[in-house]
Amino acid sequence: MSFEITKELTKNPKTKPDSSNLVFGKHFTDHMFIMDYETGKGWHSPRIVPYQPILLDPAAKVFHYGQTIFEGLKAFRKADGTVVTFRPNKNFERLNRSNERLSIPAIDEKLALEALRELLLIDQDWVPSEEGTSLYIRPFVIATESALGVNPSEKYMFMIIMSPVGSYYAEGINPVKIFVESKYVRAVRGGVGNAKTAGNYAASLKAQEEAHEQGYSQVLWLDGVHLKYIEEVGSMNIFFRIDGKVVTPALNGSILDGITRNSIIQLLKHWGWTVEERQISIDELVEAQKSDKLEEIFGTGTAAVISPVGEISYAGEKFTIRDGSTGELSAKLYDTLTGIQRGALEDPFGWVVEIK
Amino acid sequence: MSFEITKELTKNPKTKPDSSNLVFGKHFTDHMFIMDYETGKGWHSPRIVPYQPILLDPAAKVFHYGQTIFEGLKAFRKADGTVVTFRPNKNFERLNRSNERLSIPAIDEKLALEALRELLLIDQDWVPSEEGTSLYIRPFVIATESALGVNPSEKYMFMIIMSPVGSYYAEGINPVKIFVESKYVRAVRGGVGNAKTAGNYAASLKAQEEAHEQGYSQVLWLDGVHLKYIEEVGSMNIFFRIDGKVVTPALNGSILDGITRNSIIQLLKHWGWTVEERQISIDELVEAQKSDKLEEIFGTGTAAVISPVGEISYAGEKFTIRDGSTGELSAKLYDTLTGIQRGALEDPFGWVVEIK
Ligand SMILES: Cc1ncc(COP(=O)(O)O)c(C=O)c1O
Ligand SMILES: Cc1ncc(COP(=O)(O)O)c(C=O)c1O
Numbered sequence: 001m002s003f004e005i006t007k008e009l010t011k012n013p014k015t016k017p018d019s020s021n022l023v024f025g026k027h028f029t030d031h032m033f034i035m036d037y038e039t040g041k042g043w044h045s046p047r048i049v050p051y052q053p054i055l056l057d058p059a060a061k062v063f064h065y066g067q068t069i070f071e072g073l074k075a076f077r078k079a080d081g082t083v084v085t086f087r088p089n090k091n092f093e094r095l096n097r098s099n100e101r102l103s104i105p106a107i108d109e110k111l112a113l114e115a116l117r118e119l120l121l122i123d124q125d126w127v128p129s130e131e132g133t134s135l136y137i138r139p140f141v142i143a144t145e146s147a148l149g150v151n152p153s154e155k156y157m158f159m160i161i162m163s164p165v166g167s168y169y170a171e172g173i174n175p176v177k178i179f180v181e182s183k184y185v186r187a188v189r190g191g192v193g194n195a196k197t198a199g200n201y202a203a204s205l206k207a208q209e210e211a212h213e214q215g216y217s218q219v220l221w222l223d224g225v226h227l228k229y230i231e232e233v234g235s236m237n238i239f240f241r242i243d244g245k246v247v248t249p250a251l252n253g254s255i256l257d258g259i260t261r262n263s264i265i266q267l268l269k270h271w272g273w274t275v276e277e278r279q280i281s282i283d284e285l286v287e288a289q290k291s292d293k294l295e296e297i298f299g300t301g302t303a304a305v306i307s308p309v310g311e312i313s314y315a316g317e318k319f320t321i322r323d324g325s326t327g328e329l330s331a332k333l334y335d336t337l338t339g340i341q342r343g344a345l346e347d348p349f350g351w352v353v354e355i356k
Numbered sequence: 357m358s359f360e361i362t363k364e365l366t367k368n369p370k371t372k373p374d375s376s377n378l379v380f381g382k383h384f385t386d387h388m389f390i391m392d393y394e395t396g397k398g399w400h401s402p403r404i405v406p407y408q409p410i411l412l413d414p415a416a417k418v419f420h421y422g423q424t425i426f427e428g429l430k431a432f433r434k435a436d437g438t439v440v441t442f443r444p445n446k447n448f449e450r451l452n453r454s455n456e457r458l459s460i461p462a463i464d465e466k467l468a469l470e471a472l473r474e475l476l477l478i479d480q481d482w483v484p485s486e487e488g489t490s491l492y493i494r495p496f497v498i499a500t501e502s503a504l505g506v507n508p509s510e511k512y513m514f515m516i517i518m519s520p521v522g523s524y525y526a527e528g529i530n531p532v533k534i535f536v537e538s539k540y541v542r543a544v545r546g547g548v549g550n551a552k553t554a555g556n557y558a559a560s561l562k563a564q565e566e567a568h569e570q571g572y573s574q575v576l577w578l579d580g581v582h583l584k585y586i587e588e589v590g591s592m593n594i595f596f597r598i599d600g601k602v603v604t605p606a607l608n609g610s611i612l613d614g615i616t617r618n619s620i621i622q623l624l625k626h627w628g629w630t631v632e633e634r635q636i637s638i639d640e641l642v643e644a645q646k647s648d649k650l651e652e653i654f655g656t657g658t659a660a661v662i663s664p665v666g667e668i669s670y671a672g673e674k675f676t677i678r679d680g681s682t683g684e685l686s687a688k689l690y691d692t693l694t695g696i697q698r699g700a701l702e703d704p705f706g707w708v709v710e711i712k
Contacts, residue, residue, distance in 0.1 A: 024504065024505050025415065025503050025504025025505045026503050028414075028415060032414060051414070053411045053412055053413050053414070054411070054412060054413075054414055055409045055410070055411055056409055056410060056412065057409050057410075058384075058388060058407070058409070058410055058515055058517050059381065059384060059494075059517060059519075062418070062419060062554075063418065063424060063426075063496060063498050063554070064424075064426055064494070064496060064554060064557070065554050065557035065558055065561075066422045066424070066553070066554025066555045066556075066557060066558035067557075067558050067561065068419060068420075068422065068558070070419075070420055101562060102558055102561065102562070103561040103562055103565055136504070138415075138420070138504060140419060140420060142419050147381050147382050148380065148381025148492070148494060148519060149380050149381045150557045150560065150561070150564070150590060150591060151561070151564070152561055152565065159414055161414050161415060163415075163504060183546060184546045184547070185544050185545070185546030185547045186547075187547075188541050188544040188547070188580040188581075189541070190539055190540045190541030190580070190583070191540070191541045191542075191543075191544070191559055191580070192555075192558070192559045197422070197555070197558060198418075198419070198420060198421055198422025198554070198555060198558070199422045199548075199553070199554060199555015199556070199558050199559060200422075200555070201420070201421035201422060201423075201506045202421055202422035202423050202424070202458055202548070202553060202554070202555050203547055203548045203555060204506065205421075205423065205458060205459040205506070205507070205508055206457060206458070206459055208506070208507070209459055209508065224544040224546070224547070224580055224581070225544075225580070225581055227546075234506060235506060
């Protein structure tokens with residue numbers, strides 16, 4: 001490959017934060033990747049520069065019309081010191097699906113992967129090595145044309161920034177409580193629910209705040225049409241182990257096609273589990289719980305990997321799942337996926353990409 | 357009132373664009389208003405400064421999670437030279453309703469009005485005087501905390517920028533063609549459709565592009581639940597004159613509470629028209645058209661004031677409304693509202709606020 005990514009290295013490397021005590025998304029590495037787009041010129045000037053603020057006109061379209069998309073993935077340090085990423089090609093494929101939905105011009109996925117590789121090589125010392133830690137990578141695109149008026153921007157910036165993050169589970173993998181939301185709606189078929197775009201997250205803040213006030217850490221969304229079928233959790237897809245099978249909502253256009261979701265489904269099938277991707281109503285779930293067939297619930301996402309659910313609240317009722325303890329399947333999936341990611345376990349699927 | 361708004365005036369006033377040929381939202385005045393928010397400190401440091409780019413960390417929440425809201429209103433120059441705004445208090449009330457929905461801290465409406473007044477006084481020479489021209493005013497809030505993670509920002513900026521704009525109708529008021537959208541959805545009850553937030557507009561770009569390709573200038577949205585009830589157009593509310601009455605979709609939570617809509621309803625009632633704010637299905641509309649009872653369709657919004665609709669396309673069928681000509685009620689409403697705004701007609705409702 002030969003993309004001319006220019007590089008300007010920092011003259012003032014930052015002090016790295018204490019990696020035994022990392023807060024999610026607060027510290028950023030020494031460098032970032034930027035590339036610009038302009039109608040007529042296409043994507044151009046790919047470059048790695050010192051991490052720094054960006055200068056934008058107050059009329060930049062991203063501020064007003066939210067034309068922006070993002071991705072999230074992680075790099076890990078293996079025991080032997082090598083740095084790896086997990087299925088990064090999947091993230092850049094999804095980035096382009098989000099771009100398409102948001103009328104943002106496509107980005108060459110090979111160039112994006114190469115940019116990430118070069119950026120990771122430059123900032124490789126930032127990849128922490130403690131158990132559970134990683135380097136969170138955030139590629140994103142923003143519309144930068146300074147013009148009011150609702151139409152696709154003529155200018156964009158694509159950037160990659162990176163942040164060392166601690167273990168999601170400071171004290172071991174712990175079940176969370178989730179609140180089934182039946183007032184607010186995150187997305188509906190025909191909308192942008194399956195794109196990783198800013199507006200979906202803005203739309204979720206209020207519900208999340210109200211759930212927090214009631215002691216729930218996450219919201220479980222129901223579909224926008226019937227307020228009946230289960231969609232996903234804040235930034236995780238959701239799985240149910242019911243009567244010996246695993247059920248997860250199908251990719252219906254309003255939920256995100258999670259890369260962890262996809263990996264978990266492959267792993268489960270590999271192990272011989274029956275996995276059903278289909279509509280599942282909240283009533284079916286309540287029914288399964290009442291008849292003692294609901295064996296486990298867990299969320300899946302890049303940040304938490306696997307997040308067991310210990311309690312759900314729906315329509316004023318509380319349901320404790322397996323007495324609030326972590327299910328054996330959740331634990332096994334967590335151990336296996338993190339084991340593959342960190343090179344402790346074999347990688348039968350070719351998911352792990354070494355950065356060299 | 358005494359809010360200490362500090363002022364730093366530009367040393368390099370810009371050349372004003374030719375006001376007979378203004379493009380919407382491309383030119384900005386010499387100054388802008390800014391105020392910052394930080395948890396613990398509240399909104400602080402209100403100031404008027406030269407119009408200039410802003411510096412933001414790439415991890416600023418607005419880029420990733422779209423926590424942002426905006427407003428749009430206009431200032432006009434009356435024949436006697438005075439500068440007026442139209443119902444600005446309504447815009448700042450709505451701004452705070454949007455803030456509330458997006459978990460953004462409320463802004464003192466009196467301070468916002470005072471900031472606008474002072475900014476307009478400083479940049480008053482930018483208010484054009486030609487028929488149909490005005491100064492478009494864009495107040496907006498963006499989340500500026502630099503931290504990844506989906507939760508309300510701890511920092512915000514509130515800004516007001518202003519842009520001289522030309523007549524929406526370069527060649528007189530002209531009916532537009534609209535495309536009834538039955539694939540894409542803009543908003544659904546329980547979502548953020550009634551807030552003026554960036555994500556709603558990002559979600560509309562794809563549908564708008566596809567409508568343009570088919571020769572339609574705007575999309576008419578249907579409700580997200582049934583894809584059946586009429587909601588609104590791109591950035592306008594919509595009205596139908598059917599069999600001697602005026603019908604407009606009720607404020608159901610998924611459409612914007614337009615200030616032009618509100619003013620038009622008041623005007624119509626003042627004139628003795630029956631105005632029904634209710635659910636109206638696309639089938640009812642098609643039925644009215646087929647039985648020759650559909651007398652006029654028009655959109656209402658700050659940018660266009662009144663926009664008559666000459667053709668609608670639904671499910672592959674085209675319906676020409678009154679042979680594509682502007683209805684007499686649309687024309688009368690346009691003349692009256694613009695007349696009140698520019699001081700040519702009496703203002704029985706006290707809508708016009710002189711800036712002095
Ligand atoms: C809305 C939403 N759903 C699900 C996920 C999980 O996706 P992934 O497994 O690719 O991280 C995320 C996080 O990226 C998300 O933001
Ligand atoms: C979605 C939407 N609907 C309707 C309107 C019309 O509202 P107003 O009359 O306050 O300009 C606008 C424009 O502000 C809008 O963005």
